[in-house]
Amino acid sequence: MGTISLTIDGQGVEVQEGKTILQASREAGIVIPTICDHKDLNPYGACRMCVVEIEGVRGFPTSCTTPASDGMVVKTQSAELTTLRNRTLELMLSGHPNSCLVCVHREACEKYRPGATKAGRATRCGFCSNREECSLREMALRAGENELGLPTLYSAHNVERSDPFMDRDYNLCILCGRCWRICEKIHGKPAISIINRGKWARLGTAFHKSHVFSGCTFCGSCIDICPTGTLTDRFARWYGKPDDRNLSACTLCAEGCSLFALTKSRRLVATRMTSFQWEASLCALGRFALAQIVNAPERLIRPAVQEGEDQIPCDWDTALELAASELPRFTESLAIVVSESTTREDRFLYARLAERLGASLIVVPSSRNGVEKELQGFTADLEKGRFRAVISGGDFLSAELLKGLNFSVVIDCLPSSGARGAKVVLPAAVLSEVEGTWRNVSGEVKELPAVSLPPGQARPEWQIICQLAQKMGLEGFEFKSAREVTSLVGSDPAPRPFDGEPRRGLRQLPSRFRGHLAADWVRPLEAFGMPSTPLEEMTESSKEGFEILERREVVPNMYFIKIMAPQVAKFAKPGQFVILMARETSERSPFTLVDWNGAEGTISLIIEEVGRSSRELISLPVGARVAHVSGPLGMPLPMEKKGTVVLGGGCYGIGAIYPIARGLREAGNHVIVVIEASSSYLLFMEDELKTVSDELIIATKDGSRGTRGGVQEVFVNLVQRGVDVAMFVAVGCTFMMRMAAEATKPLGIPTLVALNPIMVDGTGMCGACRVSIEGRTRFACVDGPFFDAHGVDWDELFSRRSAYSREEIEAMPQMVDLNALIHPHGSGGGCGSSCSHR
Amino acid sequence: MSFKKIQEQANLEWEQFTRSKPLRVLIGSATCGRAAGSMEVMQAFEDELNKRSLTAQTGVHEVGCLGMCYAEVLVELTGADGRRVLYEGVGPGFVPTLVESHLVEGNPLLDKAMAVMEGEDLEGVAHFSQLPNIQHQVRVVMRNCGVIDPARVNHYIARGGYSGMHRALSMTPDQVVSEMTASGLRGRGGAGFPTGVKWGFARKSPGDVKYVICNADEGDPGAFMDRSVLEGDPHAVLEGLLIAGYAIGASQGYVYCRAEYPLAIERLEEAIEQMREKGFLGERVMDSSFSFDIKIKKGAGAFVCGEETSLMQSIEGKRGMPRSRPPFPAVSGLFGRPTNINNVETLASVSAIMEKGAQWYQGFGTEKSRGTKTFALAGKINRTGLIEVPMGIPLRTIIEDIGGGVPGGKKFKAVQTGGPSGGCVPAQFMDLPVDYEHLAEVGSIMGSGGMIVIDEESCMVDVARYFLTFTENESCGKCVPCRMGTQHLLKTLTDITEGCATPEQIGTMRKVGDSMKKASLCGLGQTAPNPVLTTLRYFEDEYRAHMEDRKCPAGVCRALITFHIDPDTCTGCMACASACPVDAISGEKKKTHHIDQDLCIRCGSCRQACKFNAVVVN
Numbered sequence A: 001m002g003t004i005s006l007t008i009d010g011q012g013v014e015v016q017e018g019k020t021i022l023q024a025s026r027e028a029g030i031v032i033p034t035i036c037d038h039k040d041l042n043p044y045g046a047c048r049m050c051v052v053e054i055e056g057v058r059g060f061p062t063s064c065t066t067p068a069s070d071g072m073v074v075k076t077q078s079a080e081l082t083t084l085r086n087r088t089l090e091l092m093l094s095g096h097p098n099s100c101l102v103c104v105h106r107e108a109c110e111k112y113r114p115g116a117t118k119a120g121r122a123t124r125c126g127f128c129s130n131r132e133e134c135s136l137r138e139m140a141l142r143a144g145e146n147e148l149g150l151p152t153l154y155s156a157h158n159v160e161r162s163d164p165f166m167d168r169d170y171n172l173c174i175l176c177g178r179c180w181r182i183c184e185k186i187h188g189k190p191a192i193s194i195i196n197r198g199k200w201a202r203l204g205t206a207f208h209k210s211h212v213f214s215g216c217t218f219c220g221s222c223i224d225i226c227p228t229g230t231l232t233d234r235f236a237r238w239y240g241k242p243d244d245r246n247l248s249a250c251t252l253c254a255e256g257c258s259l260f261a262l263t264k265s266r267r268l269v270a271t272r273m274t275s276f277q278w279e280a281s282l283c284a285l286g287r288f289a290l291a292q293i294v295n296a297p298e299r300l301i302r303p304a305v306q307e308g309e310d311q312i313p314c315d316w317d318t319a320l321e322l323a324a325s326e327l328p329r330f331t332e333s334l335a336i337v338v339s340e341s342t343t344r345e346d347r348f349l350y351a352r353l354a355e356r357l358g359a360s361l362i363v364v365p366s367s368r369n370g371v372e373k374e375l376q377g378f379t380a381d382l383e384k385g386r387f388r389a390v391i392s393g394g395d396f397l398s399a400e401l402l403k404g405l406n407f408s409v410v411i412d413c414l415p416s417s418g419a420r421g422a423k424v425v426l427p428a429a430v431l432s433e434v435e436g437t438w439r440n441v442s443g444e445v446k447e448l449p450a451v452s453l454p455p456g457q458a459r460p461e462w463q464i465i466c467q468l469a470q471k472m473g474l475e476g477f478e479f480k481s482a483r484e485v486t487s488l489v490g491s492d493p494a495p496r497p498f499d500g501e502p503r504r505g506l507r508q509l510p511s512r513f514r515g516h517l518a519a520d521w522v523r524p525l526e527a528f529g530m531p532s533t534p535l536e537e538m539t540e541s542s543k544e545g546f547e548i549l550e551r552r553e554v555v556p557n558m559y560f561i562k563i564m565a566p567q568v569a570k571f572a573k574p575g576q577f578v579i580l581m582a583r584e585t586s587e588r589s590p591f592t593l594v595d596w597n598g599a600e601g602t603i604s605l606i607i608e609e610v611g612r613s614s615r616e617l618i619s620l621p622v623g624a625r626v627a628h629v630s631g632p633l634g635m636p637l638p639m640e641k642k643g644t645v646v647l648g649g650g651c652y653g654i655g656a657i658y659p660i661a662r663g664l665r666e667a668g669n670h671v672i673v674v675i676e677a678s679s680s681y682l683l684f685m686e687d688e689l690k691t692v693s694d695e696l697i698i699a700t701k702d703g704s705r706g707t708r709g710g711v712q713e714v715f716v717n718l719v720q721r722g723v724d725v726a727m728f729v730a731v732g733c734t735f736m737m738r739m740a741a742e743a744t745k746p747l748g749i750p751t752l753v754a755l756n757p758i759m760v761d762g763t764g765m766c767g768a769c770r771v772s773i774e775g776r777t778r779f780a781c782v783d784g785p786f787f788d789a790h791g792v793d794w795d796e797l798f799s800r801r802s803a804y805s806r807e808e809i810e811a812m813p814q815m816v817d818l819n820a821l822i823h824p825h826g827s828g829g830g831c832g833s834s835c836s837h838r
Numbered sequence B: 001m002s003f004k005k006i007q008e009q010a011n012l013e014w015e016q017f018t019r020s021k022p023l024r025v026l027i028g029s030a031t032c033g034r035a036a037g038s039m040e041v042m043q044a045f046e047d048e049l050n051k052r053s054l055t056a057q058t059g060v061h062e063v064g065c066l067g068m069c070y071a072e073v074l075v076e077l078t079g080a081d082g083r084r085v086l087y088e089g090v091g092p093g094f095v096p097t098l099v100e101s102h103l104v105e106g107n108p109l110l111d112k113a114m115a116v117m118e119g120e121d122l123e124g125v126a127h128f129s130q131l132p133n134i135q136h137q138v139r140v141v142m143r144n145c146g147v148i149d150p151a152r153v154n155h156y157i158a159r160g161g162y163s164g165m166h167r168a169l170s171m172t173p174d175q176v177v178s179e180m181t182a183s184g185l186r187g188r189g190g191a192g193f194p195t196g197v198k199w200g201f202a203r204k205s206p207g208d209v210k211y212v213i214c215n216a217d218e219g220d221p222g223a224f225m226d227r228s229v230l231e232g233d234p235h236a237v238l239e240g241l242l243i244a245g246y247a248i249g250a251s252q253g254y255v256y257c258r259a260e261y262p263l264a265i266e267r268l269e270e271a272i273e274q275m276r277e278k279g280f281l282g283e284r285v286m287d288s289s290f291s292f293d294i295k296i297k298k299g300a301g302a303f304v305c306g307e308e309t310s311l312m313q314s315i316e317g318k319r320g321m322p323r324s325r326p327p328f329p330a331v332s333g334l335f336g337r338p339t340n341i342n343n344v345e346t347l348a349s350v351s352a353i354m355e356k357g358a359q360w361y362q363g364f365g366t367e368k369s370r371g372t373k374t375f376a377l378a379g380k381i382n383r384t385g386l387i388e389v390p391m392g393i394p395l396r397t398i399i400e401d402i403g404g405g406v407p408g409g410k411k412f413k414a415v416q417t418g419g420p421s422g423g424c425v426p427a428q429f430m431d432l433p434v435d436y437e438h439l440a441e442v443g444s445i446m447g448s449g450g451m452i453v454i455d456e457e458s459c460m461v462d463v464a465r466y467f468l469t470f471t472e473n474e475s476c477g478k479c480v481p482c483r484m485g486t487q488h489l490l491k492t493l494t495d496i497t498e499g500c501a502t503p504e505q506i507g508t509m510r511k512v513g514d515s516m517k518k519a520s521l522c523g524l525g526q527t528a529p530n531p532v533l534t535t536l537r538y539f540e541d542e543y544r545a546h547m548e549d550r551k552c553p554a555g556v557c558r559a560l561i562t563f564h565i566d567p568d569t570c571t572g573c574m575a576c577a578s579a580c581p582v583d584a585i586s587g588e589k590k591k592t593h594h595i596d597q598d599l600c601i602r603c604g605s606c607r608q609a610c611k612f613n614a615v616v617v618n
C-alpha cells in the first residue's frame, strides 16, 4: 500500500492508504473528539462526535469511518462543527444521568466528597464509581457544556448484579458499542450485543441469559473498555482510579498469563489483560479472582505457635526460633510441600533447604480438580509414617495428619483447617506482594514485581526460608532480596501443563490456589460450578424480628419501607430515629423516622441505598423481617411555636422532614418546606409534603424543576423576598447541611441540622457518633441528632464520616446477589418515570 | 428450448386463458382482495357454477391487485358475448345473482358494474380506461397487476415478459448499464439515486464475486406498493433482478422480503421455481454464458432493515444495524463483496425498460424525474388504493381526480408523502408537480410512495406525533442523534398534545431536528424529524395554539378540547345523549341539550352522532 496526501485544517498530511481521516488527523497531531472510537476496534460511527467537513462531500461525515483519500481537503474545526458536536453531546448526555455536570455546586461538592457515594444506581457522577475515569464526563467538562437544553430521560433499567464479578447499570450506557465489539473481536462470537430497538435498545445477552451461560468467559474486556460507569468490576469499582499499573503475570495455573496489576496506594485493586487480543486474554480467575484472593479479609497476618489446643499469635522471632530448633531433628523424615504458584526464587530456596536438611521436596502443580491426586502418594507415605515432620506451603494436609506428626510448620497466606493442626504457622506474602520470576508452561520466564503491600506482618517466602535457615545455622541463605536469588535458579523445569483451557470455558478454571479451594475465598466462583466448602448456615432473616409491611423504590435508590414496630411507633416523636439491623450479623445503621402510627404499630422510613447495610435492608422483601429495630432514639425536636419556619430536605431528608413539618405546623407555625434533588426525576413525597406545609418550594441541581441549585439558594431568595424566618432546619447529606449552614450563618438565622455521623450502638456508649459543637464533644445519638448548625465542626465531621471508607468498600457484597435476582430493582421504574413528567 | 419457442408456448396459454372457455371469472386476490373476502367469493363462484353445471365452460382465476383497494372484492366477468365487465364490492351473497344474470342470461348488472374492461359499450358504464381514477394513470410497474394470473409464468411471458432479459443478453453488460442510465430511471426505494449510475459503480468495482439484492422490506407504515407488485406480478421484479445481475456481473441474487408478506413470499418462491424450469436461472441463463441464482431471505420486520447496509448485515445473520458509508455497497457490500441493491419497484421498471427501450421510458415523466411512480393513497381520501402515475403530475390530479377528494365534504389540509421519513405538503401546494425535486423543495420527499391525506379534522401535531411514535420505536439505537433525538421529539410532541409544553420548545424541537438531519448515521435518523419540521414550517400556528392558548384547533387533542352544544342548531333529537358513554349529556326532547364538562371524557361520540352539526369543539 502506498501513501496518500491530504490536507487537514490547512496542514498537509501524508498517511498510508487505508487509514481513516481520524487516524490521519491523529498522526498529524490534530485532536477530534471521539467516544465510540477505540484504537483496538474497527470503525463504528455511533457517537457522531467525530464529524468533519470534507470539500466536495455533502453533509458531515464521521472521520472515524471515512477512509482518507488522496487530495482530500478536510476541516475538523468550524463554528458549525462545534455546534453540531455540542448538540450531539447534549443529546448523548440527555440519556445519561448528568446533574452533577451541570450542578452549580459541583466544585465544592467534589472537594468535600472526593470519593463517589456507593449507591445502588448511579443517578449522577457523584454516585458513579467511574467518575474519575469517565470519558463522557471528561468530554462534557472539556466542552464546557453546563447548560442542557434537554430534559434527562432516565430510563430506569434494573441494575444487573446477579452475575459474578460484574455490576451493570445500563442507565449509564451511551451505546457506544465498545463492549460488544471488543467481545466480538476477542472471542469471535460476542456474548453480548445490542438488544431491542429505539429507546429500549441496550446491551445484553441473547434471550437475557445470565452471563454465566451466555458464552461469556469473564475476561473483563467489556468492563475495561467501557468509557462510562455502566460496566464495572464489582470488587474494584469503589476503590477509585488506580494510581499505578505494572506488568506482571498470573501464577494461578501453568499458563502463567501476562497481566497488568493495577494498584491504588500499593493495594492491588484489579488485574487486567495487557492488550485487547485473544492471545492476551485472561480467565475469570486471572481477571477477577486474583485481586480478591490477595485482598481476602481472612488473610493470615501474624505468626502463631501452638500451645496446648490453641494457636497463640506471637512475633516472628519466637515462631522462627521454635521452628529452627525443631526442624533439624528430622532430616530424612522431613517433607517440604510447596505449590507451583510460588516464584522460582521461593521454590529454589525451598529446594536448597530440603537439600541442606536432607528432606524430601514435593511440588504441587495447579490443576482443574485433581490436586488431591497429585498428593495421593505423599499422603499415603505420611500415613505409613514415612515422614515425621512437614513444612507445608499451603492447605495440603488435614489437621489430623499434621497432628499425627512430631512437628509441622505451615507457611501460608490464608487460614485452613489443616493449619489448625500445625505447631507453627507463618503468614506469607503472595502473588502481587512478592517480587520474583516465574516460568510458565511454554518455558517463558516472566517478571513478577512486588506491587502491593502484604497484610499485617506477612513476609515473602524467600525471606521466611532464609531467616529460618539462618536461624538453623545453615549457610547459603544470606540473601537480601529475591533478585539476588534469580541468577542462581538457572534452568528450572517448566510447570506441568494445566489440564484445561481456563480462558475458553468457565468450567475449566483451576479450582485451587496453594491447596485452598479458590471458591472458598472468592465465593462468586461457585456460580461457575467450582467446588467450595459449604458455608455455615447463613443467619436467615430472623423469624422473630420486625415484619416489613411495605417496600417500594420511590425514586432510584430511595426506598420507602414500612415496618411493624409497635413499641417504637408508640413513643416516636418528630426528629427521632431508629437503628436497624437487617440480619443478626448486619451492621447497625440509623434511619430517621418519616412517619409512624401508634394505633397500627407501624413506622415508616426512607432508606437510601448507599452501601452495604442499606443494600441489605432494601433487598428484604415485603413479609420478611428486620432482625432488630431499636428506638425511638435521639432527642425529639421541640414542637414550639416560633413563627415562620423553613425546613430544608435533600436525599433521604425529604422524607425525614415530613414529621417535623407536620408537628411544627400543628404547633401553629407557618411552615415553608424546601426540597432539593439533583434532578427532577429524583424528587419524591411532594404530595405528602404539600399536605403538611404552607408552601412547598422545589430546587434541582440541574434546573430541571424549580429553582436551579439547592436548599440554600431557595433560602437566601426567601430571605431576600422579605420572609421573616424564625428558624431553619436542614436534613440531608452532610454536604447539603454544611452548605445550608454557611448560607444562614451571615444572615444570623437560627439553624438546626440533623447530624449523621457513623453510629454504632445509638445509646451514647460507643462514642462512634462523636461530634464537636462549639468546641464541645457531643454524641449525636443521645444529644442529637439536632444541633446548632453554626457551631458544628464540619471538617471534623467529614473526616470522621470517611474514616472507614476502606472498610466500607470492603464490605460491599461480592457474592452473587441472590436478592437482586429474586427482587429486581425495577420496582422503582414506575415511580422514576411518573416523577419525571410531573 | 429457445426463447422463441418459450414465447410461442406462453402465447398459447395466454390465448387459452383469455379465449378458450366461453365464460371467465377473474377475482382480485392479492392481500387487499383477500382481506375483503376474495377467497369466500371464489368459493361462492365455484359452488354456484357447480350447481349450475357451468364449471366446464367457465375459467375461474385469481389475479393481482388493480390498485382500487377501496372497491375490493373486484371481480371481472366475461360473458358469452366476450365483453369483460368489472364489478366492485362483490360479496359471496351476491355471487348467485351475478352468475344468473351476467353469465347465464347475458345481462350485466348495470348498477354494480364499475367499468367495461373490453368489448361493447354498456349503458351508463364507463370504459375502464375512461374511469376518472384510471384516466390519469400510466401502468408500467403495475402493467400486469390484476390482468394476469401471477402464478403463471406463461402469462407474464405472453405479455412481453423476459424479452427484456433476452434482449439484455444480446448486449454487453456495459451496454445494459448505459441503457439504464439513458432511461433516466431513479431508485424507487426512497433516495432516488440514478439506477444506471449505481449499476455502473458496482460493475466497475473490482472483484469476481458480486451480489445483487432486491429490497422488498417495505417497512413504511401505510405503504404497500411493493407488496402489490410482488403478489400481482412477481416475474416483473425477478426479471429486473436477473438483468441487474447480468449488468453488474453478479451470479447470486437475493430477495429480502419481510416475513409479514407471506403471499408475496409464496409467489416469489413459485416464480423462482418456474424461472428455473424455463432455464432463466441456474447455469447458462437462456443458453447464454451467464449463470445466476436467486435466494429469498425473510426479514423480521424491523423498519431499519430496509436500509441497505442494515439489510446486508441482516442477510449475513447479524443484528440489522446500519453502518457508515463509504465504503458504499458497490465497493464493499454483502459479505464484503461489491453489491448492488435495488427496490422492488425499481426492478419492475427495469424489466419494462429492457423490454421496450430507454427511449420509450423517457417518454414519461419530467426531465429529471423520468418514468412513472406508484403511490399508496390512504387516509382521508375517497378512493384509497394503489395508483401509478407519470412523474410530475400535479398533486391536485392525484388528490381530486384519482383519489376522488376528501370524504364527507371536508377540507383538504395536507398530504404526508414519504411516510415517516417524509413531510407534509400543505393545501397551498395543490398544484405542485409530484417529482423528486419539487417535493424536496417544499421540505418533503418522494420516499417509497406513501401518500396519507389529511383533512381539516386532523391535528398536525398529532400527525407528527404518530410518525415519531413509529420512528422512535424503529430507531435501531446505534447512533446518538437518532436514538435520543426521536425520544425528545416524541416526548415534546406528546407534551404538546397534552397541553404541557411551552412555546420555547418549538425552538428546541427545531434544534434537535436539525442535529438529527445533519448528524444521524443512516437515512432513518436523517429523515425522522421531517414530519415535525414540515408541520412546524407550515402549521406553526397550530402548534402555538396548543402551547399558548391550550387549544387544539382541529379538535383532536383530548386534553385541550371541550365539546359544547350550540343552542341555535340543536334540535333536541337526543341522539347525542344516547351516544354518550358516560351520560354527560342532559336535556329534554325537542329542547337544547347540555354537556356536563366534569363528566365529559372528550371521546367525541356526541359530535359524530349529531346529524345537525350542533356539537362544536372548542
Ligand SMILES: Cc1cc2nc3c(=O)[nH]c(=O)nc-3n(C[C@H](O)[C@H](O)[C@H](O)COP(=O)(O)O)c2cc1C
Pocket (backbone or CB within 6 Å): B186, B187, B188, B189, B190, B191, B192, B193, B195, B198, B215, B216, B217, B218, B219, B220, B303, B304, B305, B306, B307, B308, B309, B341, B342, B343, B344, B346, B347, B448, B522, B523, B524
Ligand atoms: C430506514 C430506511 C428504511 C428503508 N426501507 C426500505 C424499504 O423498506 N424498501 C426499500 O426498497 N428501500 C428502503 N430503504 C432504501 C434503501 O436503503 C435503499 O436506498 C434502496 O434499497 C435502494 O434501492 P433503489 O436504488 O432501487 O431505490 C430504506 C432506507 C432507510 C434509510
Ligand code: SF4
Pocket (backbone or CB within 6 Å): A172, A173, A174, A175, A176, A177, A178, A179, A180, A203, A222, A225, A226, A227, A228, A230, A231
Ligand atoms: S456498556 Fe459501556 S461500552 Fe458498552 S455500549 Fe454502553 S457505554 Fe459503551
Ligand code: SF4
Pocket (backbone or CB within 6 Å): A179, A182, A183, A187, A190, A191, A192, A215, A216, A217, A218, A219, A220, A221, A222, A223
Ligand atoms: S467479560 Fe469478556 S467474554 Fe464476557 S461479555 Fe465481556 S468481553 Fe465478552
Ligand code: SF4
Pocket (backbone or CB within 6 Å): B304, B321, B322, B474, B475, B476, B477, B478, B479, B480, B482, B483, B520, B521, B522, B523, B524, B525, B526
Ligand atoms: S440513524 Fe437511527 S436507525 Fe440509523 S443508525 Fe442511527 S440510530 Fe440506527
Ligand code: FES
Pocket (backbone or CB within 6 Å): A033, A034, A035, A036, A037, A044, A045, A046, A047, A048, A049, A050, A051, A062, A063, A064, A065
Ligand atoms: S468516534 Fe466517530 S462516530 Fe464515534
